[in-house]
Amino acid sequence: IVLFSHDLSMPLSQGDRVEARGVVGQFQGAVQLQEVEVHRVGRAPLPEPVPISARRAYGWSHMGQRVRVEGRSGGVSLNSFGTMQVTGDDGIELTLYFPESAVRDFDWEHYPRGTQVAATGVVSIYKRTWPYDGGF
Structure with a gap:
């Protein structure tokens, strides 16, 4: 939430x-x-992130939990928040969302397309087809 x-x-x-x-x-x-x-x-200590595939991150089984996802970086968008497309080894593409504070201090030039990246965060689901303006 x-x-x-x-x-x-x-x-x-x-x-x-x-x-x-x-x-x-x-x-x-x-x-x-x-x-x-x-x-x-x-x-409280943070729970250890669970390593999961991009396909599993795109589903509901880990919703609200800390996870670690690996893949190859794709397109990056910077505005008030940042996004990076990541394609997992299973071929599933995810969009990673970064808060404004991370965007301000992050050196995005170190992550050109195709760079192997690993991200730790909390799973939320966003699908453009949902009946909102999108929807997490």
Whole structure:
């Protein structure tokens, strides 16, 4: 779930545990908590990412879990967030989404098309055919 607030300025680190309250909404199919209040309630170790194929990342079996996917880099798009197309060894193409903070500090020139890459993140599903403006 995405916590969305124009006013929230709490810096969070990986492993921070939070309690959040807000109004459930959606944007382009992504479930969001809007008008959110967030409180840090502690820290916890991050679970180890599960190595999976691109095909398995494109399904629901690992939804919301930390995974590691490997493949060859494709096209890159940079705007307020960044995307990179990655093709797994199984031929399945995924789009990796990067938050704005990662886009600002990332040297994309080190990852030309065809570079072998590995990405660790949390699985969310995006399909342009869903009945939103897309949909995660």
